Amino acid sequence: MNKKSLNLILIGVFLILVRFLITIGDIRIDVTNDILGFALIILGSKDFKKLNSLAKKSFVVAILGFVGAIASQLINCLAWDSTIEDTMHSIAIGISVIFAIYYTYYFIEALMMEAKVQGRQAATRNYQVIWFVVAALVFAHYFIFMSTISLQSTVTEALIVIVAMYSCLTIKNTAKQLC
Known part of the structure; x- marks a missing residue:
């Protein structure tokens, strides 16, 4: 796996972990x-999926996540009756959260498996x-704060941005040893 592929994957991971929703009228858009x-x-995974079996699984989850993201955006862009609008928004964000968590899990596990094969678990x-x-x-942001914009949800989102940036940079720096 080369640096360009890793960078594409990590930028994608950052984008799927962070949620910045704006509302224009009845339409909600994830910035x-x-x-x-x-x-x-998916673009960055061309070389990565050849790494091991968990990398192949992460690639499959990325494709399913892409389809789920399209469905999620469609749900957010449709104007729903006010009685089910919040429910549909919850479903849309839930789809995104599920695929983001699954993808990052398999991605991390694939890197850990490769480190084990190379004897570089440290x-x-x-x-x-x-x-x-x-x-x-x-998960906390989704379950606790997702339905309202409040100080707590803003702080949680800021923490997600910081931790996502930290994790992407940590993975970028340590994955150099595996490439």
Whole structure:
């Protein structure tokens, strides 16, 4: 896997983890679009999917995530009856969250498997902790704060941005040893 592929994947991971929704009338748009994020991941995964079996699984999840992101954006862009609008928004964000968490899990596990094969487990020793923190924050943001814009949801989103940036940079720096 080369640096360009890794950079594309990590930019895509950042985009699928972060949620910046803006509302224009009845339409909600995710500024950090998951469609773009999964497209970058798929482009970057051409070499990555050859790494091991978990890398192949992450590629399949990326393709499914791309389809899910399209469905999620369609749900967000449609004008729904006011009685089900919040429910449909919850479903759309839930689709995005599920695929983001699954993809990042398989991506991290694939890197850890490659490190084990190469005898460089020290390079990836904190990947599971990083993934757990990111996943916990993304789930917390979805379940606790997603329906309202509040100080708590804004702080949680800021934490997600910081932790996502940290995890992407950590993976970028340590994955150099595996390439």
